[in-house]
Amino acid sequence: MDEVYATLDPVVKARFEVLTEEDDVDRRDFLKATALAAMVGVSTPTVTPVSIDRLRQTVHTLRLLENSLGSNTVKSLIDVTARTCTSLLPHCPALLKPELSRVTAEAVASSAWTAWDQKATRLADQLYKQAYVHAVEAGDTDVQIGILVHRTDLAVWTHRYSDAADYADGALALRVRDARMADSRALFAARAYAYANRRQDARRLLDSVSGGYRDPTTPDKSYAYLMAAWLTSRTTGSVLEVTGDRASATEALEDSLSLIPPENVRERAFTLLQLSRLTASQDLDRAADAAKQAVQLARKNTSPWLRENYRQTRQLLSPWDGSRALQELDIVAEEVLSN
Structure with a gap:
């Protein structure tokens, strides 16, 4: 972990240290030890609720940093963290296994996202499949839905519209608890259905979005933390464009641009x-x-x-x-x- 950490750009390293409060020496020591176990198997760390929480905080921090600066900045740390989570699962007490499985699902999904950002879309889809298995083992349907939403979005971007609609169908079949996730699921399913020429389904799902989330939140609050008014407007614009209403689509995109937070650089672009x-x-x-x-x-x-x-x-x-x-x-x- 230290070797990977040392390769970071100084600006990225400073951002990471601020976000993770790197004065927390215990957390750094834990992450170094578990990363070493993941790579060479020389130790068997004790998995505790505190250690799982440290991993979760790291996964979330790296995700936010990647959102802002791009995968080139932190891909190595994200991948090491995902391997660390996976390596700990065989040593995890049964009572803690669901919680660690959820963190592992999030970590592997973050690796999938960075692979996608690096244009390795086949690898990204394979990693999303692995992340979904961990989410099932965790028993967390919201994360399962979130990963299917990722696969839906990836399928649209790679022009596999029938697959995108199938993933959307799967996500909609699962029980959702997080209302923010429910809106995210509806938006991306609507987009998938529009591209798959299921226009009535697309419009119906757009109408079902609550519109109750003006601003994004943070990963610790919701796996669908980016769900916000700007995303609703942009995705609505995509659906309107595909269904032929270009004027309204343009208005929706301009509305989205007025709402995107400044730290969401890639999404604005x-x-x-x-x-x-x-x-x-x-x-x-x-x-x-x-x-x-x-x-x-x-x-x-x-x-x-x-x-x-x-x-x-x-x-x-x-x-x-x-x-x-x-x-x-x-x-x-x-x-x-x-x-």
């Missing part, structure tokens, strides 16, 4: 790129400006997936190559993406 693709045929200057704002955000969040998303968006703008708007965009993109 993705929304800007979606807006760029949607408006290009009607207002090229507007589309180019949105893409320019998105690519500038790649200075803060080094996500490979963000850069790939920009590349795909720029390719869709290619019919207007040579225009002043795109020439200016290309100058900014070359400066940012070449570094």
Whole structure:
């Protein structure tokens, strides 16, 4: 763990230390010991409620840091933490096994997310399958639903729309306890159904979203911690776009941009790129400006997936190559993406 920690960029390390309160020496010692056990099997740590809580806090902290800065910054720590959780399961007392299984499900799902962000989508789906097994062993249907939501979203992004609808069906069949998760499930199922040409189902699910969560929360409060008004607006925009209402879709995306918290850099960039693709045929200057704002955000969040998303968006703008708007965009993109 120390070797991995030492490789972090100084800015990332400082952010991690602030978020995890690294003056907690006991927590650092525990994480080092368990990481060593995970990698070389030289010790068998004692699993206690306190140690599980330390792992949970680390998983959540790394997830928030990755959301802000991208997977390049913390992927190694996320992967080590996931292996650590997995390695502890055989040594876990039976009474604590459900709790550790839940933390392991979250940790492995975080590894899946970083694989996705690194464009390794097949690996990401395999890891999500593993995470789901741990969530089942934990008996936590909210986390099970959350992981199926991830798989639904991944299937849409990789154009496997029938699979996306199947995962959405599976998520909707499970009992949900967390109301925030219920809204997240409905949103992503609606998007999947829209792409799978189940438009009535998509609209019905959009109508079922409570709209009761203006702001996101934190991972310790809900596995669907990102569920907020901005996500509702953006996903609604996606459904409206797919079902042919481009004007309303544009309004929904603009509404989303006004609500995304500043620390959610990658999500803002993705929304800007979606807006760029949607408006290009009607207002090229507007589309180019949105893409320019998105690519500038790649200075803060080094996500490979963000850069790939920009590349795909720029390719869709290619019919207007040579225009002043795109020439200016290309100058900014070359400066940012070449570094």
